[in-house]
Amino acid sequence: MSSDDLNKRIAKYLDDHQKDYIQRLSDAVSIPSVSAWPEHRPEVVRMVEWTKSFMETLGITVELADVGEQKLSDGTKLKLPNVILGTYGNDTAKKTVMIYGHLDVQPAQLSDGWDSEPFVLTERDGKLYGRGSTDDKGPVISWLNVIEAYQKLNEPFPVNVKFVLESMEEYGSDGLEDLLKSLKNTFLSGVDYVVISDSYWLGKTKPCLQYGLRGICYFFLDVECSTKDLHSGCFGGTIHEAMTDLIAIMGTLVDNKGHILIDRLYDEVVPLTLEEEELYKPITFDTAAYCSEAGVQSTIQSEKDQILMHRWRYPSLSLHGIQGAFDGCGCKTVIPRHVIGKFSIRIVPNMKISTVEKLVENHVQTIMKERNSPNKVSVKLEHGGDYWIADPNNPQYVAARKATVAVHGIEPDLTREGGSIPITLTFQEQTGKNVLLLPIGASDDGAHSQNEKFDISNYMNGMKVMSVYFQELAKL
Amino acid sequence: MSSDDLNKRIAKYLDDHQKDYIQRLSDAVSIPSVSAWPEHRPEVVRMVEWTKSFMETLGITVELADVGEQKLSDGTKLKLPNVILGTYGNDTAKKTVMIYGHLDVQPAQLSDGWDSEPFVLTERDGKLYGRGSTDDKGPVISWLNVIEAYQKLNEPFPVNVKFVLESMEEYGSDGLEDLLKSLKNTFLSGVDYVVISDSYWLGKTKPCLQYGLRGICYFFLDVECSTKDLHSGCFGGTIHEAMTDLIAIMGTLVDNKGHILIDRLYDEVVPLTLEEEELYKPITFDTAAYCSEAGVQSTIQSEKDQILMHRWRYPSLSLHGIQGAFDGCGCKTVIPRHVIGKFSIRIVPNMKISTVEKLVENHVQTIMKERNSPNKVSVKLEHGGDYWIADPNNPQYVAARKATVAVHGIEPDLTREGGSIPITLTFQEQTGKNVLLLPIGASDDGAHSQNEKFDISNYMNGMKVMSVYFQELAKL
Ligand SMILES: [Zn+2]
Ligand SMILES: [Zn+2]
Ligand SMILES: [Zn+2]
Ligand SMILES: [Zn+2]
Numbered sequence: 001m002s003s004d005d006l007n008k009r010i011a012k013y014l015d016d017h018q019k020d021y022i023q024r025l026s027d028a029v030s031i032p033s034v035s036a037w038p039e040h041r042p043e044v045v046r047m048v049e050w051t052k053s054f055m056e057t058l059g060i061t062v063e064l065a066d067v068g069e070q071k072l073s074d075g076t077k078l079k080l081p082n083v084i085l086g087t088y089g090n091d092t093a094k095k096t097v098m099i100y101g102h103l104d105v106q107p108a109q110l111s112d113g114w115d116s117e118p119f120v121l122t123e124r125d126g127k128l129y130g131r132g133s134t135d136d137k138g139p140v141i142s143w144l145n146v147i148e149a150y151q152k153l154n155e156p157f158p159v160n161v162k163f164v165l166e167s168m169e170e171y172g173s174d175g176l177e178d179l180l181k182s183l184k185n186t187f188l189s190g191v192d193y194v195v196i197s198d199s200y201w202l203g204k205t206k207p208c209l210q211y212g213l214r215g216i217c218y219f220f221l222d223v224e225c226s227t228k229d230l231h232s233g234c235f236g237g238t239i240h241e242a243m244t245d246l247i248a249i250m251g252t253l254v255d256n257k258g259h260i261l262i263d264r265l266y267d268e269v270v271p272l273t274l275e276e277e278e279l280y281k282p283i284t285f286d287t288a289a290y291c292s293e294a295g296v297q298s299t300i301q302s303e304k305d306q307i308l309m310h311r312w313r314y315p316s317l318s319l320h321g322i323q324g325a326f327d328g329c330g331c332k333t334v335i336p337r338h339v340i341g342k343f344s345i346r347i348v349p350n351m352k353i354s355t356v357e358k359l360v361e362n363h364v365q366t367i368m369k370e371r372n373s374p375n376k377v378s379v380k381l382e383h384g385g386d387y388w389i390a391d392p393n394n395p396q397y398v399a400a401r402k403a404t405v406a407v408h409g410i411e412p413d414l415t416r417e418g419g420s421i422p423i424t425l426t427f428q429e430q431t432g433k434n435v436l437l438l439p440i441g442a443s444d445d446g447a448h449s450q451n452e453k454f455d456i457s458n459y460m461n462g463m464k465v466m467s468v469y470f471q472e473l474a475k476l
Numbered sequence: 477m478s479s480d481d482l483n484k485r486i487a488k489y490l491d492d493h494q495k496d497y498i499q500r501l502s503d504a505v506s507i508p509s510v511s512a513w514p515e516h517r518p519e520v521v522r523m524v525e526w527t528k529s530f531m532e533t534l535g536i537t538v539e540l541a542d543v544g545e546q547k548l549s550d551g552t553k554l555k556l557p558n559v560i561l562g563t564y565g566n567d568t569a570k571k572t573v574m575i576y577g578h579l580d581v582q583p584a585q586l587s588d589g590w591d592s593e594p595f596v597l598t599e600r601d602g603k604l605y606g607r608g609s610t611d612d613k614g615p616v617i618s619w620l621n622v623i624e625a626y627q628k629l630n631e632p633f634p635v636n637v638k639f640v641l642e643s644m645e646e647y648g649s650d651g652l653e654d655l656l657k658s659l660k661n662t663f664l665s666g667v668d669y670v671v672i673s674d675s676y677w678l679g680k681t682k683p684c685l686q687y688g689l690r691g692i693c694y695f696f697l698d699v700e701c702s703t704k705d706l707h708s709g710c711f712g713g714t715i716h717e718a719m720t721d722l723i724a725i726m727g728t729l730v731d732n733k734g735h736i737l738i739d740r741l742y743d744e745v746v747p748l749t750l751e752e753e754e755l756y757k758p759i760t761f762d763t764a765a766y767c768s769e770a771g772v773q774s775t776i777q778s779e780k781d782q783i784l785m786h787r788w789r790y791p792s793l794s795l796h797g798i799q800g801a802f803d804g805c806g807c808k809t810v811i812p813r814h815v816i817g818k819f820s821i822r823i824v825p826n827m828k829i830s831t832v833e834k835l836v837e838n839h840v841q842t843i844m845k846e847r848n849s850p851n852k853v854s855v856k857l858e859h860g861g862d863y864w865i866a867d868p869n870n871p872q873y874v875a876a877r878k879a880t881v882a883v884h885g886i887e888p889d890l891t892r893e894g895g896s897i898p899i900t901l902t903f904q905e906q907t908g909k910n911v912l913l914l915p916i917g918a919s920d921d922g923a924h925s926q927n928e929k930f931d932i933s934n935y936m937n938g939m940k941v942m943s944v945y946f947q948e949l950a951k952l
Contacts, residue, residue: 073805214709218807227771228925233690233895236822237734237792238783239772244730247795251727254720256847258713295703295813296715297850307714316713318811319723323804325797326818329549331694331859333820333895335794337771342802344809346712371732374773383807419709419809449704 003471006155007406010467013149018460021145022128024054025459026121028103028137029130035081035104035171038072044081044167047103051140051165052084058147060088060163067175070168080175085187086163088147095473096160098191098431100423101140101198102169105132106448113450126456133454135447139197139440140165142463149467158474162191169198173423180423180430193396193473194427197462199439200447202415206284207404207465209397210437212312212416213424214346215387217356221249221341221364224376230335240373242339243325249367249377250341254317258300258310260345262363268351269314276313280305283413293444312416316346346418353384388425389416394434399472400465407464440465479947482631483882486943489625494936497621498604500530501935502597504613505606511557511580511647514548520557520643523579527616527641528560534623536639537563543651546644556651561663562639564623571949572636574667574907576899577616577674578645581608582924589926602932609930611923615673615916616641618939625943634950638667645674649899656899656906669872669949670903673938675915676923678891682760683880683941685873686913688788688892689900690822691863693832697725697817697840700852706811716849718815719801725843725853726817730793734776734786736821738793738839744827745790752789756781759889769920788892792822822894829860864901865892870910875948876941883940916941 014021033047034040052062064082071077081104089096108118108131116122121130132138143163150157168174180188202208225242254260285304291297301307310316323340326332345356364379391397392414404412417437428435440462446452490497509523510516528538540558547553557580584594584607592598597606608614619639626633644650656664678684701718730736761780767773777783786792799816802808821832840855867873868890880888893913904911916938922928 216709216809218809225772230770231895231924232792232794232796232820233692233822233893234787235770235772236794236820236894237786237790238775238777239770240732240734240774240776241794243795243797244732244734247723247726248732250723256716256720256724256849258716258720294706294711294715296701296711298716299714300716301714310713311710314713316708318708318712318717318809319719319801320708320808320810321719321801321803321812322798323802325795325803327797327799327801327803329799331818331820332796333692333694333794334796336797342807344708344807346709373732417709418712419707448707 006471007468009153010149011464013153014145014460014463018456021141021459022121022123022456024145025128025133025138025141025454028141029121029132030119032119033104033132033167034107035168036107038078041078041081044104048081048084048167051103054144055084055086055163058088058144058151060086060147062086065179067179070174081167083167083176083179084163084165086161086165088163089157089160091160094158094160095192095476096162096190097470097473098162098164098188098194098427099143100164100194100196100427101143102136102166103140104167104170105135105137106170115451127453128456128459129451129453131452133452134200134441134445135452136169136198138454138459139462142197142440142459142466146463146466146470158470162187176423177426180426184430188431191431191433194431194433194435195396195438196421196424196435197438197440198421199417199437200441200443200445201439202413202443203284203286203289204442204444206410206413207408208413208415208439209392209400209404210415210417210439211392211397212389213387213420214312214348214418215353215385216344216346216383216420217353217381218342218344218383219360219379220382221246221343221379222377224338225335226337229337232333232335235335240375241335242375243336245368245371245373245375245377246322246339246341248371249364250319250343252363252367253319253343258316260315260317262359265315265356265359268355270349272309272313277305279414280308283308283415311418313348315348315351317343319343348387349389351387353381353386357381357384385420385422386425388428390435395476396434396436396473399476400436400438400469402472403465403468406468407461438465438469482947483944485629486625487940489629490621490936490939494932497617497935498597498599498932500621501604501609501614501617501930504617505597505608506595508595509580509608509643510583511644512583514554517554517557520580524557524560524643527579530620531560531562531639534620534627535564536623541655543655546650557643559643559652559655560639560641562637562641564639565633565636567636570634570636571668571952572638572666573946573949574638574640574664574670574903575619576640576670576672576903577619578612578642579616580643580646581611581613582646591927603929604932604935605927605929607928609928610917610921611928612645612674614930614935615938618673618916618935618942622939622942622946634946638663652899653902656902660906664907667907667909670907670909670911671872671914672897672900672911673914673916674897675893675913676917676919676921677915678889678919679760679762679765680918680920682886682889683884684889684891684915685868685876685880686891686893686915687868687873688865689863689896690788690824690894691829691861692820692822692859692896693829693857694818694820694859695836695855696858697722697819697855698853700814701811702813705813708809708811711811716851717811718851719812721844721847721849721851721853722798722815722817724847725840726795726819728839728843729795729819734792736791736793738835741791741832741835744831746825748785748789753781755890756784759784759891787894789824791824791827793819795819824863825865827863829857829862833857833860861896861898862901864904866904866911871952872910872912872949875952876912876914876945878948879941879944882944883937914941914945
């Protein structure tokens with residue numbers, strides 16, 4: 001049978017079983033596996049068990065890896081959910097693909113503003129609403145559904161597959177990096193390609209492959225003015241208030257055009273080449289849709305290419321908030337004694353975390369010297385994650401491009417993401433192989449928002465792309 | 477009997493009963509009458525009942541005034557505690573003094589950092605620690621203890637007294653202003669003087685009388701950038717973030733010397749005269765103690781008079797915090813959709829609230845025009861309260877000065893307060909009479925802090941001053 005015929009048979013089988021796939025996703029969504037809620041940990045474990053059972057019915061060998069305990073803020077410890085290590089096929093004549101995904105979800109409650117119960121998968125207008133539908137239960141189940149389809153059709157699977165399915169992704173992937181490092185010479189050895197479907201198309205209609213992610217440097221800017229909170233009536237006007245210093249410093253970080261005002265911060269950013277510029281030209285991007293999805297009036301940049309570059313290849317700085325200040329409703333006339341400003345810088349090739357850290361420190365010191373304030377001020381890099389960049393002309397990317405053309409009839413856009421998926425870098429480092437980000441959800445899926453959804457068409461086409469992608473890999 | 481002899485007898489009686497007074501304050505403090513906690517409302521009511529009983533044993537006629545309901549944030553309604561209206565004596569040959577105080581307290585829990593249970597009055601080194609000890613249960617009970625002492629000694633009381641004791645002071649005095657307006661021609665008519673003991677000395681050792689309070693204009697600066705919270709990875713660098721605008725505007729309000737940068741804001745401030753400057757000279761003020769009490773490194777001004785003037789007779793601006801931004805621990809990479817900056821301006825003679833409001837609006841508009849941001853920005857005066865100023869040479873002040881000299885052997889400082897006690901102005905308006913602020917607690921009592929305390933010496937001397945003050949009033 002030609003591979004075209006096979007693809008048609010698989011596609012027909014998938015189409016014929018749409019109802020079953022929706023039911024399966026519904027079963028998964030009904031388990032509220034919220035990793036951020038310690039009291040929901042049994043539900044996370046139940047989700048791991050559910051997935052393990054499903055995988056085992058497909059003949060996938062499953063091992064549960066213990067990744068230790070999580071330390072809660074009250075000091076108690078809680079067992080982390082096991083990581084699923086799955087092995088499907090062991091044919092040395094075949095390529096081995098490692099698939100990563102996660103089974104935990106973001107918190108959700110109806111009262112957050114959902115139009116239907118978040119843990120009841122609800123179909124409206126061809127969209128499946130529910131927490132985890134697109135992030136990341138839908139994609140994980142898609143991979144498994146594809147394996148099932150080959151089995152039902154008695155077709156040999158084109159590649160060996162290994163699975164790493166964790167359940168703490170939405171809460172920092174506790175323990176996963178150490179686990180992967182420990183598996184470098186065992187479970188991870190022999191892997192030829194790594195693929196991750198845990199991101200989203202650039203828009204709602206055109207598929208894309210992603211070859212880059214920005215990193216992040218998250219800073220805590222700490223200002224202390226007094227040993228206790230003070231009353232603004234008694235002390236206002238006579239003391240150097242911590243908030244005045246903090247707001248002043250935070251106000252010097254970024255201008256109204258999004259340009260970062262920290263001296264020399266752009267020095268390490270790779271210059272834009274004409275060749276790179278060309279990469280942006282074919283990308284379909286609907287600025288109006290982007291604005292309406294975010295619910296903003298307008299973007300800072302007006303040109304499409306410029307908008308994308310500022311999402312992907314230039315650093316950005318966001319002010320997230322302040323810890324320790326008055327944050328409630330109403331009027332409170334407090335002078336907070338100790339406030340911590342939170343801001344982060346998205347970093348891009350070839351910015352080094354250590355350089356960014358040093359430049360931010362210098363900046364804060366310079367401003368404080370000008371202010372001549374007696375308050376204790378310090379800035380610390382609370383968290384740093386490197387950017388990631390892959391070669392979009394790597395054979396794995398070419399295979400995925402072919403699969404996309406076969407299913408969607410169109411070349412996928414080659415894009416990047418503005419955020420970080422730190423595990424991408426870990427997989428690249430521990431396997432030494434190419435990592436592909438293969439999103440199947442749409443840009444408006446609202447992964448971490450109210451009314452998260454997964455379009456049925458994305459679910460179905462996603463599986464078809466996955467299937468062809470496996471076959472294309474087998475041809476390499 | 478000469479008044480000197482009487483004063484000696486009263487003083488001796490008070491000294492002999494110190495233990496009883498401490499026990500009485502202990503009983504009052506043991507009732508956790510926290511007005512800010514709706515579920516504690518029964519305790520507030522219990523405190524009202526306790527006080528009513530005590531007053532009735534002294535022969536004070538007590539009426540409980542219903543001031544309606546409080547609307548909670550969840551929409552439900554809760555009955556406000558009754559206001560105690562007390563009448564003691566009705567001799568038309570005597571002066572009538574109206575005493576205001578409050579029976580509710582600030583929230584407190586051991587875990588806030590108290591060294592002993594906040595609702596168990598605990599004596600250490602001559603200080604009585606407990607929530608409400610100095611604010612305002614101690615002073616209220618002091619007035620009543622003095623009446624009791626005259627009775628026990630079979631001495632006629634020098635004046636008629638009226639009491640207004642509310643129990644929502646720490647939560648905005650809901651309903652009190654309306655009540656006082658309604659009582660203008662009944663309960664409040666015939667009042668000759670109003671006295672309030674609900675503030676503190678300027679330092680720890682020298683008594684003072686207060687003749688001025690700053691007012692306040694509390695602003696909400698509202699910035700909205702999008703219809704939902706956004707992820708800084710996906711949107712950072714391409715959109716006008718609400719926090720960037722908010723922090724930028726908040727950063728233009730006040731400089732590092734505490735000088736307010738809003739155009740023309742100082743225009744209405746009364747110019748400093750040589751005469752007024754003289755008033756500051758005799759005031760005892762320990763800058764080092766002020767700093768150590770607040771736990772700050774240093775003050776903005778180095779001269780004593782300048783510090784006091786910036787607390788009392790110049791406006792100040794404090795940045796309190798931001799509602800809607802990330803305010804928790806840890807790192808969250810959110811771009812908040814809607815943030816509300818909270819700041820307030822303390823106002824002084826002759827600043828008009830309406831002028832301040834207009835100038836702040838102009839300022840925000842000017843800055844936003846420069847920023848050229850598409851975000852929705854508005855600033856609104858959420859709460860305004862006028863300054864208050866009295867004549868420190870009014871006969872009531874002279875009486876209190878004499879009483880202070882009689883007990884402490886020293887002229888009290890004539891001071892102002894930097895904060896507002898809005899009810900002061902209401903009493904002045906509704907009675908048309910002079911209002912005296914007669915603090916008996918010390919500057920380090922920590923009224924709204926952990927380890928609030930009331931020195932036994934302040935308690936005892938406070939009652940003695942009150943007693944002589946009544947007699948001096950009778951002589952007018
Ligand atoms: Zn995800
Ligand atoms: Zn997610
Ligand atoms: Zn008070
Ligand atoms: Zn108070």
